Amino acid sequence: MSLTLLLIQCLNGLQYGALLFLISAGLTLVFGVMGFINLAHGVQYMIGAYLAFAYVSLTGNFMLAVVLSMGTALVFGLLLEYFVFRHLYDRDHLDQVLATFGIIIFLNEAVKVIFGPATLTVAPPEFLSGTIQLTETLRYPVYRFATILMGLVVAALLYVTVSFTRVGMLIRAGATTPDMVSALGVNIQRLFMVVFGVGAMLAGFAGVIAAPLFSIEPGMGDNILIVAFVVIIIGGIGSIRGAFFAALLVGLIDTMGRTLATSTMGLVFGPSMANQIGPALASMLIYILMAAILVIRPQGLFPPKGAT
């Protein structure tokens, strides 16, 4: 294991973490403020990636496509909220799981019909497509640095909004004692709609950012949704700060685990055994972490202030 490889994996981990944060931020707010299990959050990420593909091929301009995709993702999220989710807030979790599961099935099939089952790719914009010389032997793509940067920018924006604005105050209050907030005369319906819209937009934004990094395909949101749930459980449901640190933690553990697990297992077992166990163990690490957190500290590492 050379130092260069370790550094690259570190950067990859941070980049994956930044992406995870963009997805988890919306999920944790919707879960924390409304107590709503939104399994459809993953397909909203997928929609973002497909929108990026559509707008890039339509306009040929990546930055324009980013703006248009975010707008469309926001409108789409609000429509979903208005027609479906609004009627499910006071239902039990089972109904929410079932309805959002139905939406996953529909949207996965819909993009397959519209864009075809094959995987699609989007090229990163011209000015972000180069690489940066880090050391003499190590070059790293600019786009991946930009991803990390976007994660940090969104984190900062959300932090300022949640900590210092009136809406942010209501969101924090809603995450802790929703009944009290509504008793104080706040239009909770509208608050929910705002939170949901922002969440959908962030998921769509994450999809756009991910489009040049991963291949775009139907069902691409299903697995990352589960990882996003891991993130918000580890960070503490409803906590933006928790989602941020947990996303970076999960990103790093998952990425480093994939490189280190096989070689570490090789020290204990034989090489052939290690090649078999290593990758499986690496995929499992974050779930083991989540299960451990749930057993030892169910409220998560950084629960929202005042929550019990």
Next chain:
Amino acid sequence: MREDRALWVALFIFALLLAAPTLLPMIGQGYLTNLLIKAMLLAIAALSLDLLIGHGGMVSLGHSAFVGLGAYATAIGIESGIENILVLLGIALAVAGSFALVTGALALRTSGVYFLMITLAFGQMTYFTLTSLAAYGGDDGLTLWSLATLFGSDVVQSGGGLYFLILGTMIAVWWLVHRIGQSRFGRVLRAARDNPERTEVMGYSVRRYRLTAYVIAGMLASLSGLLLVQHAEFVSPALATWQRSGDLIVVVVLGGIGTRNGAIFGAFFIVILEEVLGSILHEWRLIYGPLLVLMVLFAKGGLSHLIAGKPRGGAVS
């Protein structure tokens, strides 16, 4: 009176299923038998999940792990030369039961949404373990060239014998879950679902009752895995994905949570719906997805209540 009607409905369905192998070839539809087998296998897993959700109030999003474990225990047993289906049954039950005991003991330290998430974590761990079994096909799964026998006889391998074995298992699981529900154990379980503190104060160890139910449900689900291997002659990790656990929840909720026949209604409804929609439209999921949403929004209480014409019963959290 309502219980009696549920019993008669169930008996009617079982009678139809018993008669199906003799009736269907007359219509010339051998593939319908396959469809019924598919529905019955789904019903077995769903019945076991309903013991958890309906009676225990424990919503698990990792139940397909037990189906996968049962299937892999059977497949690996057959690959290592164990042929007797009763021995394989013992292995599958032991594997699923011990896994349920360990993971359940940890998972039941949590409740509600957190229980859903931790079972999901254990389900994912199982899935990734199964994909790592390179000797048994890894990601791609494994086709079996020989199947289990009953003391050397191939009666449980295909055709009518296998059909009646699966039907018999489904009826046995249905009966068992019903009996558990009626027993003192089931009453304590439902009491713990509705008010855990009060049940605890009355002197019952809620966790111990829930853990027992979790182990029983896991073992019953592994039966579905075993029979699935015998029917499909194939196993793959896809059996244990979280989407499969989601499918099981869909079946249970659509059928009617905690009702006697709900899981069976749900399973047959889903399988037949897939088949009918699939024959109308290749992209049948475009109809199926919105249909699920509409059923949640407008048909509260599931199919059992639509069929029985009664409003939703006791609160299920």
